[in-house]
Amino acid sequence: MASKQKMGYKCRIATVFLLLLASIAALVAVAVIQDAWKAEEYGMEYGIVIDSGSSRSNIFVYQWPGDKQNETGIVTELKNCRVDGSPISEIKVDPKKDAKTLDGFRKCMKEVKEMIPSEKHRTTPLFLGATAGMRLLHEKDEQKSNEVLESLREYLGSLPFMFQNASIISGQEEGLYGWITVNYLMGNLFHGNLWNKYLHPEGAETVGSMDLGGASTQIAFAIPEAQSGPDYMYVKLYGYDYFVYTHSYLCYGKNEAEKRVLDKIVQSSSNPSYIENPCYPQGFNVTLKASTIYDTECTTKPKNYNPDQDLFLVGTPDSEVCGDIVKSIFDFKTCSSSHCGFNGVEQPPVRGDFLAYAGYFYIARAVLNEGLTDFSDFNASINTFCHTEWTLLKKQKDWISERYLRTYCFAAHYVFTLLADGYKFDEETWKNINFTQQVKSTNIGWSLGYMLSMSNMLPSEVKVIPPMTNPLFAGLIFLFSALTIVTVVAVFIFLIRACY
Ligand SMILES: *[C@@H]1O[C@H](CO)[C@@H](O)[C@H](O)[C@H]1NC(C)=O
Numbered sequence: 001m002a003s004k005q006k007m008g009y010k011c012r013i014a015t016v017f018l019l020l021l022a023s024i025a026a027l028v029a030v031a032v033i034q035d036a037w038k039a040e041e042y043g044m045e046y047g048i049v050i051d052s053g054s055s056r057s058n059i060f061v062y063q064w065p066g067d068k069q070n071e072t073g074i075v076t077e078l079k080n081c082r083v084d085g086s087p088i089s090e091i092k093v094d095p096k097k098d099a100k101t102l103d104g105f106r107k108c109m110k111e112v113k114e115m116i117p118s119e120k121h122r123t124t125p126l127f128l129g130a131t132a133g134m135r136l137l138h139e140k141d142e143q144k145s146n147e148v149l150e151s152l153r154e155y156l157g158s159l160p161f162m163f164q165n166a167s168i169i170s171g172q173e174e175g176l177y178g179w180i181t182v183n184y185l186m187g188n189l190f191h192g193n194l195w196n197k198y199l200h201p202e203g204a205e206t207v208g209s210m211d212l213g214g215a216s217t218q219i220a221f222a223i224p225e226a227q228s229g230p231d232y233m234y235v236k237l238y239g240y241d242y243f244v245y246t247h248s249y250l251c252y253g254k255n256e257a258e259k260r261v262l263d264k265i266v267q268s269s270s271n272p273s274y275i276e277n278p279c280y281p282q283g284f285n286v287t288l289k290a291s292t293i294y295d296t297e298c299t300t301k302p303k304n305y306n307p308d309q310d311l312f313l314v315g316t317p318d319s320e321v322c323g324d325i326v327k328s329i330f331d332f333k334t335c336s337s338s339h340c341g342f343n344g345v346e347q348p349p350v351r352g353d354f355l356a357y358a359g360y361f362y363i364a365r366a367v368l369n370e371g372l373t374d375f376s377d378f379n380a381s382i383n384t385f386c387h388t389e390w391t392l393l394k395k396q397k398d399w400i401s402e403r404y405l406r407t408y409c410f411a412a413h414y415v416f417t418l419l420a421d422g423y424k425f426d427e428e429t430w431k432n433i434n435f436t437q438q439v440k441s442t443n444i445g446w447s448l449g450y451m452l453s454m455s456n457m458l459p460s461e462v463k464v465i466p467p468m469t470n471p472l473f474a475g476l477i478f479l480f481s482a483l484t485i486v487t488v489v490a491v492f493i494f495l496i497r498a499c500y
Pocket residue numbers: 065070072073074
């Protein structure tokens with residue numbers, strides 16, 4: 001009788017254990033299935049930004065994991081399509097060229113459409129931001145610039161994407177968005193922990209951002225405390241405060257600065273059909289139309305200006321003279337505050353590491369041999385570069401097209417002067433400059449930061465995302481957890497009873 005009762009207990013205990021194992025197995029299964037489903041359910045999200053600069057437009061396609069539970073998944077660049085034809089600041093001038101530019105847009109957009117799954121088209125935001133080229137056109141001819149933007153809005157609105165707007169972004173926005181892009185990609189702004197809470201990375205310093213475009217150049221870096229002035233901005237990102245200094249110098253992009261230098265050279269010569277250019281290499285010559293130098297708001301048209309006049313320029317290289325002419329387009333004297341950049345613009349002393357991208361990267365790569373980044377090495381390589389004969393230079397740098405190569409003696413002096421005399425980098429702080437084009441395979445520029453800001457992907461407050469969002473998942477977990485607890489309690493009771 002007693003042994004029979006013991007047997008009964010053992011059976012019941014075994015049954016309860018079985019139930020316990022089963023419910024644990026079910027818990028694990030639910031969790032695993034939830035994880036597997038989620039990957040299918042969310043997939044990727046996409047965003048498109050058209051960067052309409054003074055030289056051309058580029059269409060960037062970004063992608064990120066749509067899973068809201070994984071916001072540590074960073075936005076990456078899926079595609080960068082160069083639009084053939086003219087920059088948008090030059091459309092509505094010549095219908096033939098406009099047709100070519102529109103074709104360029106269509107060609108890129110066709111590729112973009114194929115790249116993004118069609119069910120995602122309607123929810124993919126599309127932005128167009130125009131920078132210094134359009135800022136200059138807006139100054140010169142506001143009506144024309146409005147017409148250009150209106151016709152682009154019409155075209156972009158006809159695409160299957162969620163078109164947001166086409167507008168000119170200010171120089172300060174451009175600087176700030178570049179700074180956001182750099183620091184977002186480098187992971188300096190936040191990281192997500194296990195519970196998907198945004199945290200400020202411990203001890204993370206932000207890096208400064210330096211962009212050299214065709215028509216303007218931007219510098220942006222964080223400073224320790226708030227200051228007042230038009231170039232000081234305050235931003236709150238992921239619950240953390242930043243004070244950012246940023247300035248954009250219009251007409252100090254590489255192409256406009258070169259026009260100002262060519263203007264100085266042309267003005268100092270008496271014979272337009274034989275102008276000696278100390279910034280061109282030995283053995284190089286070119287005929288330029290006067291309009292290539294003067295058809296811009298950045299240079300002053302000479303008396304008796306004739307846009308069609310031919311100017312013949314010959315390379316008579318003299319690095320020192322070239323450097324002096326480059327310096328002459330800056331004003332380093334005027335300054336009404338304690339620290340300045342140039343042209344009387346207030347700027348606190350540079351601090352921390354910097355990424356120098358866009359034009360900086362191309363020029364540094366062309367002039368430096370094997371990534372020399374030292375201050376005096378940079379200075380020395382400029383002289384070597386400027387005094388290399390044209391045919392030899394073409395051979396040495398056969399990966400650079402001649403159109404750019406001929407400008408790089410000027411450009412190297414320009415970059416060195418801008419950084420050393422303009423922003424006041426010295427032998428020590430120069431070491432903190434990293435000339436680069438990409439971070440994590442994504443091109444650095446203002447466009448990513450712009451998209452993140454415009455689509456509210458940069459929370460200003462710390463956001464806590466509950467790890468369980470699916471009610472079914474939560475329900476099942478609750479059910480099986482309850483079952484597990486009940487069986488554990490039952491086992492406990494049976495065991496205690498079995499002891500008496
Ligand atoms: C989040 O997404 C990124 C990018 O897709 C992926 O590499 C990472 O493993 C994901 N992390 C988690 C915890 O799912």
